[in-house]
Amino acid sequence: MKRLIFLYVRDKAITDDLTQEVFIKVFSHMNTFEHNSSYKTWIYRIAINQCKDYFRSWTYRKIIFNPFIEKTNDNTPEQILIREDEKSLLTQAILSLPIKYREIIILFYYNELKMKEISNILQVNESTVKTRISRARNLLKKKLGGVYLE
Template sequence: MGHSKAFHPSYDKEGIKELQSNPALAIEKIMDMYGDEIKRLVFAYLKNAADTDDVTQEVFVTIYQKLNTFQGNSTLKSWIYSIAINKCKDYLRSWHARNKRLREKLITSSHTQKKEEITPEELTLQKDHSSELLQTVMNLPIKYREVIILFYFKDLSTKEISEVLNMNEATVRTRLNRGRLKLKDSLSAEKGGVNHG
């Protein structure tokens, strides 16, 4: 599989029309650009390699089917991420429906918190993709895990995340803050250190 890391064009309206005129070629280009990225994103939700392959395949089938409905109101990347995340959530919902009750109702915080100077935890998140850190992120509840992954590992802004997850920006910030605190606690617990806040 080709790693076209630097090749992430932002398609303008013309570029989108060109893609839509030839869906078979478009899906090849999209898979080449985003295939690995989407697979990693799906794995972050499902935490299971076999299910990841199935759902990733479904994501690209859906992109192929819906490509002509994309109107360019968001970036192509945000649109693709939305499809991938919705597929993951559908899958998790159907799989867990029998066993789990929905306890995941977050009371949206109406007050937004300003992003202060970068903290050492944030720096670690941005620079360190080590398996230990990733494992700790993967153990977070999904509502925190998804925003942490999208913000730090996928470099999406809080505005893009709010579009992708279809929630308001204040909720995204609240979840990011809470997720960071949970991550900090887990990391200091693992290291046996005392958390001085």
């Protein structure tokens, strides 16, 4: 869950806040779950909506973030892993994709969800999911200079 949110917002502090907000929403709305899909799909949908809400928020649009300021020097295993992922060529290429292609790649390859689950989470047709995966792969091929890592 945290990885999914981080790949949307690209900031550790905001990722922590949004992850906490997602779990608070899940807990407070557990009784409204209609069992039309799995819990996993429902929680991913909440997380993605929370990220999109953040992008529409005043905070995101008005506060300028300076990425050159080092926040903390924490060396937890999770932070080390995130730093290593950020440095990899593939991760940078994925993060540079438009959001609709980035979320498809994240859900399909990182979270290993099936096409049907992704279509439920994003509330689009399965054929749209397949098309976006294909287009995202082509964009990644171009960005990686023909070296396609799957």
